[in-house]
Amino acid sequence: MNEKTALHPALSISGASCQGCVRKILGALEPLTGSADQVEVNLEEQTVALPDGIDTGEAARIVTEAGYPASPLGASSATEAGSGGDHCHSDKVQEQAEAGHTHEHKEDKAESAGDGEQIHLAVTGATCASCVNTIEKALKSVDGITGAHMNLADNTATATGQADPRALIRAVESSGYGASVIEDPDAADDRKQEEDRKQYKTLLVKMAISLGLGLGLMIWGMGFNTMMVTSDNQMIWFTLGILTLGVMVATGGHFFTGAWKAFRHHNANMDTLIALGTGTAWVYSIVVTSIPDALPEMARHVYFEASAMIIGLINLGQALELRAKGKTSEAVRRLLDLRAKTARVIRNGEEQDLPVEQVEAGDHIRVRPGESLPVDGEITEGNTRIDESMLTGEPMPVSKGAGDEVSAGTLNTHGSIIYKATRVGSETALAQIIRLVKKAQGSKPAIGRLADKISSVFVPTVMLIAVVSALVWYNVGPEPAAVHMMVAATTVLIIACPCALGLATPMSVMVGVGKAAEYGALIRQGDALQTAGKLDLVILDKTGTITEGHPAVTRFHAPDDNTGRLLALAAGLEQHSEHPLAEAIMAKAKDEDASPDKVTGFEALNGKGVKGELDGQPVRLGNRRWLESEGLDLAELQQEADAITSEAGTPLFLALGNEAVGVIGVADAVKQDSEDAIRRLHDAGIRVMMVTGDVDATAKAIAQKTGIDDYRAEVLPEDKATIVSEMRGKGYTVAMVGDGINDAPALAAADVGFAIGTGTDVAIESAGITLMRGSLHGVADAIEISRATVRNIHQNLFGAFIYNSMGIPVAAGLLYPLWGMLMSPILAGAAMSLSSVTVVTNANRLRLFRTSNNAGKEGNE
Amino acid sequence: MSTLLVNAGGLILMAAIVWWFWLSPSEGSKPDNDHSHHH
DSSP states (O other), X not given: OOOOOOEEEEEEEOSOOSHHHHHHHHHHHHHHHSSGGXXXXXXXXXXXXXXTTOOHHHHHHHHHHTTSOEEETTTOOOOOTTOSTTSHHHHHHHHHHHTTOOHHHHHHHHXXXXXXXXXXXXXXXOXXXXXXXXXXXXXXXXXTEEEEEEETTTTEEEEEESOOHHHHHHHHHHTTOEEEEOSOHHHHHXXXXXXXXXXXXXXXXXXXXXXXXXXXXHHIIIIISOSBOOTTTHHHHHHHHHHXXXXXXXXXXXXXXXXXXXXXXXXXXXXXXXXXXXXXXXXXXXXXXXXXXXXXXXXXXXXXXXXXXXXXXXXXHHHHHHHHHHHHTHHHHHHHHTSOSEEEEEETTEEEEEEGGGOOTTOEEEEOTTOBOOSEEEEEEOOEEEEXXXXXXXXXXXXXXXXXXXXXXXEEOSSOEEEEEEEXXXXXXXXXXXXXXXXXXXXXXXXXXXXXXXXXXHXXXXXXXXXXXXXXXXXXXXXXXXXXXXXXXXXXXXXTOTHHHHHHHHHHHHHHHHHHHHTTEEEOOHHHHHHHTTOOEEEEXXXXXIEEEEEEEEEEEOTTSOHHHHHHHHHHHHTTOOSHHHHHHHHHHHHTTOXXXXXXXXXXXXXXXXXXXXTTEEEEEEOHHHHHHTTOOOXXXXXXXXHHHHTTOEEEEEEETTEEEEEXXXXXXXXXXXXXXXXXXXXXXXXXXXXXXXXXXXXXXXXXXXXXXXXXXXXXXXXXXXXXXXHHHTTOOEEEEEOTTTTHHHHHXXXXXXXXXXXXOOOOTTOSEEESSSOTHHHHXXXXXXXXXXXXXXXXXXXXXXXXXXXXXXXXXXXXXXXXXXXXXXXXXXXXXXXXXXXXXXXXXXXXXXXXXXGGGGGGO | OHHHHHHHHHHHHHHHHXXXXXXXXXXXXXXXXXXXXXX
């Protein structure tokens, strides 16, 4: 190599992973730099180094045009992991994902680290996986765009990066599709629903016209005339041919324009196959009717009815598909419907009903029983019970009083409250949940990217197969060879449409993510949904995950069974203390309706307990060592104290004067349903492990109580991630369940991180899945839903692949030598439509799925 | 003669498909299959 001038990394690229890619980039940049030696491509870091003085903006444009999305370093360093979907790099990403690596986190980070704002587009005209690829590629080719993603299930595309939306629209339009910017996603939903309804009707009308003509021709041709052109009916058939052309243009014109636009860009999609298939049949027939003498008599068969009927059947399939697609987004619609339209705002002492958009943070809002809460806030007056099931999946209404946080979309079931708005509009938990669910619904798991990749090579391959089968029929087939050639080629083209393949994954993902949201599990990434199904080890954080996270009274015992007096005395003492243990005792006393005695002279003794006086008698509450040293006999309470210790609790003894009144056990109580949830995980064949900073004895007691297989005690928070990595190293596919803050590194290190949310904290970055309520049942639910979704995707993909791999040979005429059977192109059209309808219907079946914990859902239905 | 023409036509058509969808470059948006030779 020649002596080089100093090179500096100047561009960040994505999608390059082999020497072929390097050569291509070097070649593309050569005109700019003068020599390929003046450029260095670092595949590992995905950067391009250039000599000083080169216009990096221009270089980025050139490299992007060469097929590797690039941006000048410093201007934008985002390299979107999934970009360059057609390149070797994405294969690697995919392989990693399939090998169980957690690249979803990396993608997350890439996305959030990118200067990338996201631009959402509504796309029209996309029908299959090839369209998805074409559109994603067109978007990525726009300057400043670092990543693009198209969701066929709801026909939206998301581009990440800095670019003029008009340039994005132009890029999509130039590749043969329509696009418009989605300014307000909520309004867009309503608009889309309206448009879908219109399109559904239009498709049905088109279907009726083309199918009507096709059937009419068939009945007339077979019943009253002949499908063969003779000198008698030549003129009639010619006229009917022109009529058919008119109907084809009117009802199937979009297939032809779509095919042409794709063709111009060296792409092929479902439109290409339909246009070629029906076009071939029509051209053949019009040749037969125009110059019948050019063909042998046996070959003078017309197929006008096939052209018309295929278009009719495909229109019918698309109409049915459109209607079924609408149902898959039901989960989001249900969330959208939770939003209250108006709020009763108290301003300057006056109550007024205002549209919810006009509510500002700091406003006081009155909510009466039976009303939904319009925004997030904090209760200032009143007590009530709030039904949060729609957000958290928690079936029981939760008691709330002054100082408690409440969320928009929840239902006030009981009392009238006034609360102060803290988060309004797009800031509310509900709005964040809707955004998150939509984003996840649109994301593509690795398995879906594989299907897209396959179908992008698929269409041109099918065209080759069609030509090959036509030639085989011509050379070795029986007479009339021309007819057989045409029928075989047309049928192959029609039956091979990859539309079912393109729908298989996104449809199931949409339903699965929505279903999980119903159960209070928010899935952030399609990949998390896929990986959750493969988990075989769940690592649980103890505090706040298995347990409540704060001390509570677990047992109390008085030798004379006067527990009321025990609690009243203890509360009388503890009401003066602010220790967490005191809070636990006060809460228990309140629950049991024991009003605190009037204890005076309160004193806290560090390491011993607390003491005070009641009616001149000393009252003492504390540990055994202290009370025994004070000369009290606690033998009577020994058995109960042992039971408390064995359950990882702390016994507190209470004495009035010189008499032991009772013992109270305080512990960070295991959540009521933790044991059940862990059993469900076991039933699903998953090993459960606990990590905790607690001492071994406590950890052991909790592990035994809840049936946990294995535990690690005295673990420092920062070591949790190491344990996760260690278990992954042993070959487990690991889920980490913990809170989103302290456990963030461990969550990110796991194959799937589950963040236990509090119901409002939904945007936990480090976790693949956020659980809206604190129950571990959410983990089991998410895993069950994930398994069901992945199973559903497999069924869909299997169906689509089997259908194509069996359909094509049959269409090519493989059964002809055996049984003399050659499939009709009309049948191929019907089968093709049926295949997409089957896929969509199968995905919708997932909507009926219920997890094994039905109890958790009762409140929702 | 016609056999020769039809077969030659078919082969040319196949070559054209391969060239258009796999081999020929296009402005800005390469076909998906561009990198299929790597796999």
